[in-house]
Amino acid sequence: MNRNVQLLWNGLIPENPIFRLALSMCPAVAVTTSVQNGLMLGLAVIFVQVFSSCTVAIFKSFIHPRIRIPAYVIVIALWVTVIDMILPVISPEVYKQVELFVKLIVVFAIIISRLELFASKEPLIPSFFDGLGMGIGFLFGLCLIGAIREFFGTGQLFGFDILGFNPLLIMVLPAGGFFVIGFIMAIFNWIEYKLTGKIPTSGGAH
Amino acid sequence: MKEYKLSHLAIITVMSCVFLSVMALGVADAGTGSGSFKKDNEIVISFGMPVDEAWAKNTANFMVSEKTDPDIQLPVESVTLDAKRISALIRFREPLNLSSEYEVTAKDVTSEGKVMGNVMFMVKKSQGQILFTIFLGAMLINNFVFTKYLGLCIFFGVSQKKETSIGMGITFTIVMVLSAIMCWALLTFVLQPLHLGFLKIIVFIGTVAIFVQAVDTILRKVNPYLFKKLGVFLVLIVTNCIILAVPLINADSGNGPMESLILGLGAGLGFALALFLMACVREKLELCKVPAVFRGLPIAFVVAGLFALSFLGFSGLSIF
Numbered sequence: 417m418n419r420n421v422q423l424l425w426n427g428l429i430p431e432n433p434i435f436r437l438a439l440s441m442c443p444a445v446a447v448t449t450s451v452q453n454g455l456m457l458g459l460a461v462i463f464v465q466v467f468s469s470c471t472v473a474i475f476k477s478f479i480h481p482r483i484r485i486p487a488y489v490i491v492i493a494l495w496v497t498v499i500d501m502i503l504p505v506i507s508p509e510v511y512k513q514v515e516l517f518v519k520l521i522v523v524f525a526i527i528i529s530r531l532e533l534f535a536s537k538e539p540l541i542p543s544f545f546d547g548l549g550m551g552i553g554f555l556f557g558l559c560l561i562g563a564i565r566e567f568f569g570t571g572q573l574f575g576f577d578i579l580g581f582n583p584l585l586i587m588v589l590p591a592g593g594f595f596v597i598g599f600i601m602a603i604f605n606w607i608e609y610k611l612t613g614k615i616p617t618s619g620g621a622h
Numbered sequence: 623m624k625e626y627k628l629s630h631l632a633i634i635t636v637m638s639c640v641f642l643s644v645m646a647l648g649v650a651d652a653g654t655g656s657g658s659f660k661k662d663n664e665i666v667i668s669f670g671m672p673v674d675e676a677w678a679k680n681t682a683n684f685m686v687s688e689k690t691d692p693d694i695q696l697p698v699e700s701v702t703l704d705a706k707r708i709s710a711l712i713r714f715r716e717p718l719n720l721s722s723e724y725e726v727t728a729k730d731v732t733s734e735g736k737v738m739g740n741v742m743f744m745v746k747k748s749q750g751q752i753l754f755t756i757f758l759g760a761m762l763i764n765n766f767v768f769t770k771y772l773g774l775c776i777f778f779g780v781s782q783k784k785e786t787s788i789g790m791g792i793t794f795t796i797v798m799v800l801s802a803i804m805c806w807a808l809l810t811f812v813l814q815p816l817h818l819g820f821l822k823i824i825v826f827i828g829t830v831a832i833f834v835q836a837v838d839t840i841l842r843k844v845n846p847y848l849f850k851k852l853g854v855f856l857v858l859i860v861t862n863c864i865i866l867a868v869p870l871i872n873a874d875s876g877n878g879p880m881e882s883l884i885l886g887l888g889a890g891l892g893f894a895l896a897l898f899l900m901a902c903v904r905e906k907l908e909l910c911k912v913p914a915v916f917r918g919l920p921i922a923f924v925v926a927g928l929f930a931l932s933f934l935g936f937s938g939l940s941i942f
Contacts, residue, residue, distance in 0.1 A: 438919055441778065442863045446771035486831050489860075493824040500823065519870055520863050522827050525775050528861070590769045591930035598916075598923030605915040 420545040427549025434557030434597070435604045439526040443517045444561060445593035451574050454562030456510045457517055458555030460499050462548065464521050467495045469535040469547030476536050488531045489522065496521045526554060564596050657726055657745035662717040667726055667743045668709040669733075677732035678703050678710055686712065689723040689744075696724075722746070753884045758939070760888025766864050767896040768926070768933040773864040777897060778922055780855070787901035791894025793855045795887070797837065798865060801830045802886030805869035806879055819873075826869045831860050864889055899929060 431437055434444045443461075447453040471491050472479070479487045500518050504511045511518070521527065530550050535543040566572055569588030571579030586592045608614075657667040665686070677683060681698040688694065696718075702711045718724065723746035731738045747755075766772045780790045805826050813819055838856045841849040859865055868889050872882045903925050912921050 438778070439775070441774040442771050445774065485860075486828070486835075489827055489831055490824065493827050497820065497823050501820070516867060516870065519823050520772075520866055522823055523861055523863050523866050525861050586931075589930075589934065590771065591927045591934070593771065594923045594927030594930055598920045598927065601920040601923065602913075602915045605920065609915060 420542065423542060423545040424549040424552065427546065427551070427553035428556060429553070431550075432553045432557055432604075433526045433550055434554065434561075435601055437526070437529075438601075439529060440524040440554070441597070442520070443524065444557060445590075445597060447514045447517050448558055448562040448565055448593060448596075449569065449588045450566045450572075451559055451562040452510050453514050454558035455555070456503070456507065457514050458551070458558045460503060460514075460518050461521060461524065461527070461554050462551030463499050464492060464495045465527050465530065465551040465554075466544060466547040467498075468492050468527060468531060469543045470540060471495075472531045472535040473538065473540045473543035479536075484532075484536065485528070488528055491531075492527055493522050526550060561593070561596055561600065564600075565592055568592075657724075657743040659718065659745065659747065660711065663714045665712045665714075665718070665724065665726060665745050666709055667712065667728070667745070669728075669731060669741065670708065671733050671738075672707040673703070673710075674732045674735065675703060675707065677730075678707075683729045684712055685727040685729065686714070687725055688719070689725050689746075692725065749880070753880060756881055757884045757888040760885050761892035761895065762933070762936045763939055765892045765896060765933050765936075766867070766889050767893060768930040769937075770867075772867050773862045773893055774926075776858055776862045777893075777900065777926075778919060779858070781897050781900040781922075782904055784898065784901045784905060786855075787897040788894075789852050790855045790858075791890075791897050793852045794859055794862070794865075795890030795894055797830075797834060797856070797859050798868065798890035798893075799883060799886040801833055801865060802868050802872060802882045802889075803879065804829055804833060806872055806877070806882040809869075809873050822870070822873055823866075827866055830865050830869075834860050864893055896929070900926065 427433070429436075433439050434441070443457055447457050468488070468491050471494075472488060496519065499521075503518060530547060534546045538546070563573060565587045567578070568584045569582065569586075569592060571577060571581055571583060584592075587596065657665055660666050678701050681701055684698050684701060686696045686698060688696075697715055699713045699715050702713070703709070704711070712726065723744060726743040726745055728741045728743070731741050760766065764770060767774065767777050776790070776794075780786050808825060808829060809819075809822060813822060813825060818825075834856050838849075838853065841853065841856075868886050869882075871877075872885060877885065900922075904922060907921060907925070916924070
């Protein structure tokens with residue numbers, strides 16, 4: 417059980433998909449103009465990540481190693497199609513804004529890399545927790561960026577007006593997303609530098 | 623034996639793209655040339671004979687509506703004739719939707735005091751203009767990388783050197799155009815007749831993956847030199863969001879074959895342009911003294927943010 421908690425924590429901070437592994441950056445910039453959008457897409461990613469990890473963990477002995485990548489893609493596409501049908505029923509308003517990116521979860525590098533690196537080697541239970549941890553880490557990243565951009569861009573949080581004016585409109589513009597992520601990454605690097613005394617080299621950027 | 627250089631390839635690709643766009647402009651149909659848009663709130667119609675100024679000044683003589691909603695009359699602000707009194711410029715209070723078709727009916731056209739009856743004009747952009755707008759939109763105005771944030775994974779991954787960025791740009795553009803057209807064909811001839819639209823995510827990503835694998839295999843046998851240069855990028859392309867986003871956008875907006883192709887071309891060239899620009903900056907960045915915590919990806923993100931700001935300048939750009 418201890419290892420499972422470890423796996424969960426691992427995905428949240430030490431191997432956070434967005435800030436540490438630098439995987440799946442597209443949605444991290446694109447849908448994070450508000451916390452709500454980030455939350456919605458994050459939940460969708462958790463769903464797809466957990467179910468694809470479990471599916472691959474169960475069926476890994478049936479998948480020939482040479483065609484594993486297409487097989488993984490099809491598994492992911494299957495679960496994305498499922499969530500793509502569920503979400504519009506739950507929250508049609510928010511879904512309309514993140515629609516394209518829910519479909520694009522298929523090509524999010526984070527999911528396929530977890531399948532390749534973890535679920536294809538480990539049994540069902542650890543795979544479940546690894547998927548859940550990565551998903552939660554992704555959700556955390558999206559919500560953090562979303563909160564910063566929404567607060568500074570529109571003076572709101574979760575759609576509630578807090579400041580009553582727009583401090584920095586640039587934050588909700590395309591450029592703002594890049595700036596916010598760049599600075600959060602730098603802050604993560606700085607924290608690690610203070611804790612361990614060395615500058616980490618940032619991830620492979622895929 | 624064969625000395626392919628990446629710069630030659632780049633020139634060939636750009637030239638073929640220009641050729642394609644010229645062809646696309648060439649298919650502009652001349653049948654509805656009787657009216658055209660001037661600015662976004664002006665329409666020019668030509669009567670083919672001199673008409674009376676007094677008649678033309680009366681704005682009630684002109685009835686304008688969108689073809690899809692013939693009941694809604696658009697308010698005409700003023701009508702001005704040109705010096706020869708052959709063509710008239712109709713100005714509207716509200717800007718028009720330039721991508722839709724308008725019907726202009728001129729009631730009881732009066733020429734030299736004689737009433738000639740009603741004349742109808744169809745006003746719409748020609749196919750070539752629409753295609754060029756799509757192309758420009760995908761490449762510059764709504765650049766997929768800087769304003770839609772797609773394909774960032776590869777964008778940050780391979781923009782470290784100019785050489786690799788050119789190779790990736792070329793490979794990506796070719797695969798993008800071909801897979802856009804293939805996905806369109808699959809959607810139109812297979813998925814829609816069978817009412818399997820909900821499967822399009824699975825089918826599109828499968829198509830792209832298989833196509834990339836096929837290109838990889840063929841290139842390896844046919845031209846090993848080119849494969850050595852471009853082969854590494856092929857595998858990466860499957861994880862690029864743009865490659866899936868373009869067919870999905872095409873499917874959602876019901877684009878035809880030509881529009882799909884042009885959107886793919888615009889997206890591919892836009893991506894190549896963004897990649898090349900970024901590579902140029904990052905090569906220079908290597909020589910700069912960047913604060914230690916910003917080294918690597920963080921500074922690349924800040925640079926991308928600055929590029930995104932400058933690409934905002936393209937918004938509102940329209941040629942037709």
